[in-house]
Amino acid sequence: MMRLLSVFAFIVFLTAARADEFKHVGDFLLQAHFKMTGQQVTPIPMKPIAFRVFTDGIRIRVSAEGDEESHTTFEIYRSDGIGRQRKGSGALEVIPGLQATSNVGGILRHLRLSRESMTITTFPGVSDQTIVSYAIAAEPKAEPTAATEKPSSNP
Secondary structure, three states, X not given: OHHHHHHHHHHHHHHHOOOOOOEXXXXXXXXXXXXXXXXXXXXXXXXXXXXXXXEOOOEEEEXXXXXXXXXXXXXXXXXXXXXXXXXXXXXXXXXXXEEEEEEEOXXXXXXXXXXXXXXXXXXXXXXXXXXXXXXXXXXXXXXXXXXXXXXXXXX
């Protein structure tokens, strides 16, 4: 019952935003980036990248932290949860999450988003390569409050 309520709350949160207003969903840190060609998987060297994710309930916008003007927009096509394998048992479970796609300039991208992680799979138009980027949820940044701000030295 709690799992069902959790899924429902996540979906309501994502769809509650007005269609013309994007709201912050979370931040994610890139953990792995690799390309697949046939049976070969090649890690792609990367520098740490933080992603910011926003939604209006219909679309998802993903941008690199500090560069919100440059973003990729995905159309949500499924918001009833995503499947993943349980650790240790191999059994499939459904967790709150959504899936979305983007098709711009012949490049198809697929987004898989949950509270814990974000996976973007890119399929370039005339290439035999598939690029996979995997990011995990970042710890929320603490907003300064009156209790945490340093006292001023000025009287």
